Amino acid sequence: MIRTVLVANRGEIARRVFRACRLLGLGTVAVYSDADRESPHVRDADRAVAIGPPPARASYLDAERILAAARETGADAIHPGYGFLSENWAFADACRRAGIVFIGPSPEAIRRMGDKTEARRLMAAAGVPVVPGSPETLADVATAERVARDIGYPVLLKAAAGGGGIGMARVDEPAGTAAAFAAARRRAEAAFGRGDLYVEKYLERPRHIEIQVFGDTAGTVLHLHERECSIQRRHQKLVEESPAPNLPPAVKEGLTRAAVAGARAIEYVNAGTLEFLVDAAGGFYFLEMNTRLQVEHPVTEEATGLDLVVEQLRVAAGEPLGWRQEAIVQRRAAIECRVYAEDPAKNFLPSPGTLTRLELPAGEAIRIESGVEAGSAVPVHYDPLLFKLVVSGRTRGEAVARLADALERCVVEGVKTTIPLLRRVVAHAEFVAGRVHTQMVEQGAFND
Amino acid sequence: MTEEIKAHITGVVFQIPTKPGDRVAAGDAVIVLESMKMEIPVEAPRAGAVKEIRVKEGQTVQEGETVAILE
Known part of the structure; x- marks a missing residue:
């Protein structure tokens, strides 16, 4: 109660x-x-x-x-x-x-999934494919070099306590390993108070696809399908959608099966998300689990018609999940854009200030999740997310057209925002065709 | 010749990796600002010696404010 x-x-x-x-x-x-x-x-x-x-x-x-x-x-x-x-x-x-x-979930589940090397080990044991890499924290540079040679360069060095791309370094060849190791360790220590690193194979142009899972205290674990979140900058998402376009049914089946098995293995309760990288050949690899409600949860809500937050409250009160797996269906195509107070023309430099003007679109199948209003100060102390624009359609094409129109009608003055970039994303032929990968923003696909 | 190093963004001083007298190369971080959960270095525009640091850790600086003097 x-x-x-x-x-x-x-x-x-x-x-x-x-x-x-x-x-x-x-x-x-x-x-x-x-x-x-x-x-x-x-x-x-x-x-x-x-x-x-x-x-x-x-x-x-x-x-x-x-x-x-x-x-x-x-x-x-x-x-x-x-x-x-x-x-x-x-x-x-x-x-x-x-x-x-x-x-949310139990402290034990948060702790086990929060340690990224422990999470990989647990998921691998549950039969969830993981990105080839070091099974545990690297003792030293020599170990990093040996593991990197075994799995093949390029590799990524990552902070065991990390997240959000902090303390992450790409290494292309053996000669660069020592310097990258030292730098990544320093950054991890500064950010998390712990410099432990692990190494992973670097995948070329993978997609980021995640599975929403939900468990209750009676031991039921369900999934609410996938979200495609490949449009990112600095490993932070900008655009998310559900269903994921051009995802082969066999790959999707494998992803949802693995995610539910992984969540069951840790007796997961409440809302959680397992993130995967999916390569061009359809191979998929567990990245990490977010043991909380995701920023992009409205995409799943609009696609399925279900309310994840209401269900979080009910499950936390000890009630069983009110859903059956067969009845959870992606009925619509939904897309979310994150509008951040950042300047895409200056490599996404934060843009704090005061919102002097804010006009947001409204209408059928348009949902705005906003923390600000005209006159709001955008302080330097917190995440620069201003609002999320979520649209849906009977088809993906309808959703994309609605999103393009809604973005045109957003007016934000006083701070720089990601809106100009988002407009270019939704107009881009590859996005319209549903052919996206995680490196598109950094490779300049959406540059002015 | 001295030169003022100005913050290119509003933020809070997160770290000061240099001190007066330090030699820096062009592009070295003289101070590090934190803004909206990101660490953003304020870099030396050219090689030189740090003459003066004008800010303290934890202090809020405005865009365009002088944070250090280079000579």
Whole structure:
């Protein structure tokens, strides 16, 4: 039983969760830093609690402050959103010890999937294909060189504690390994406090395809099909869609089967996503599991007609999943664009400032998930996501046409945004044809 | 000849990898800003010696603000 939900987040995702709470008649509590006093998410909730100064580590990452806010307001559950504390197993554990429901998986599942080498080992043991690479953390440069020679250059060095592309380095030949190893270790230490690295084979022009899974406390694990998320910059997604175009049925079948087997192997509860790289030959390899709600979850909601956040709340309250696998069908084609306060003309340099003008499209099959409004300040302290534009259609072609038109009608002034790039993406012949891969943005396919 | 090194973006000073007297090459990070979860180096426009650092870690700087002096 849950009565009141505190959302330990800000921006569009806090507003999204509050909406689901209202549908179920649950009370809502917002938390906010001093930079977010005037933010829409604060007004959306029944109550709001100030949790500290603007830097995230003094507010949205301060577990003690957030738990205190829950106690003070009588909130009996916390939804972490994405980012911030959402994949922090110690926070999930602290909630449990405080008698507060953490709306997400168990601390154990978060911890095991959060360590990327442990996650690969567990998934491989469950029969999920993984990218060829080191089975565990690399002891030193010599080990890195030996493993890289075995699997063949080019390779990627990655941080074991990492995510979001931080501490990642591509190495093309043996001579470059030592320098890249030292640099990647430094970056990983600075970002995560832990310099452990592992090595993976670098795949040429792979697609990024992920499977949405959902488990309940009775042990049922289902999938909600795939999302294609290949249009990325700096390993961060810009455009996502479901169904994935031109995905052979046999590959899709393999992906969903592997994802469900992987989630079952760790007794996964609540919403999660297994990310895969898919190469041109149809080989697929597990990348990592995100043990939380994804930014791009609305794509799955629009494609299937199901509400993932409502289901998260129900499952967290101990109810069984209200879905049967056979009844979960992609009925529509859905596409999401992320509008970030970044300048695509300057290599996606952040563009903080104040939104002097904001006009958003509306109409049939157009969904906006926004954390901002005209007049909002876009602070330097947080992720630069302004809003998500999600459209759907009976066919992919209809969805693409609707998206192109909706992007034309977005007006954002005061900060630079990714909109000009997104317009070029949806007009690009390869995107229209559904032939995308993860290196297109960096290779300049959508340059002005 | 001295030259002002200016922040090309608004952000918070994340790290200061140099100190007065350090020799830097063109393109070296003199300070590192953090903005919207990204680390963004403010680079030396040319080779020289750092004469002065005008900011502290944790300080917010505006785009165009002088963060260091190069000579």
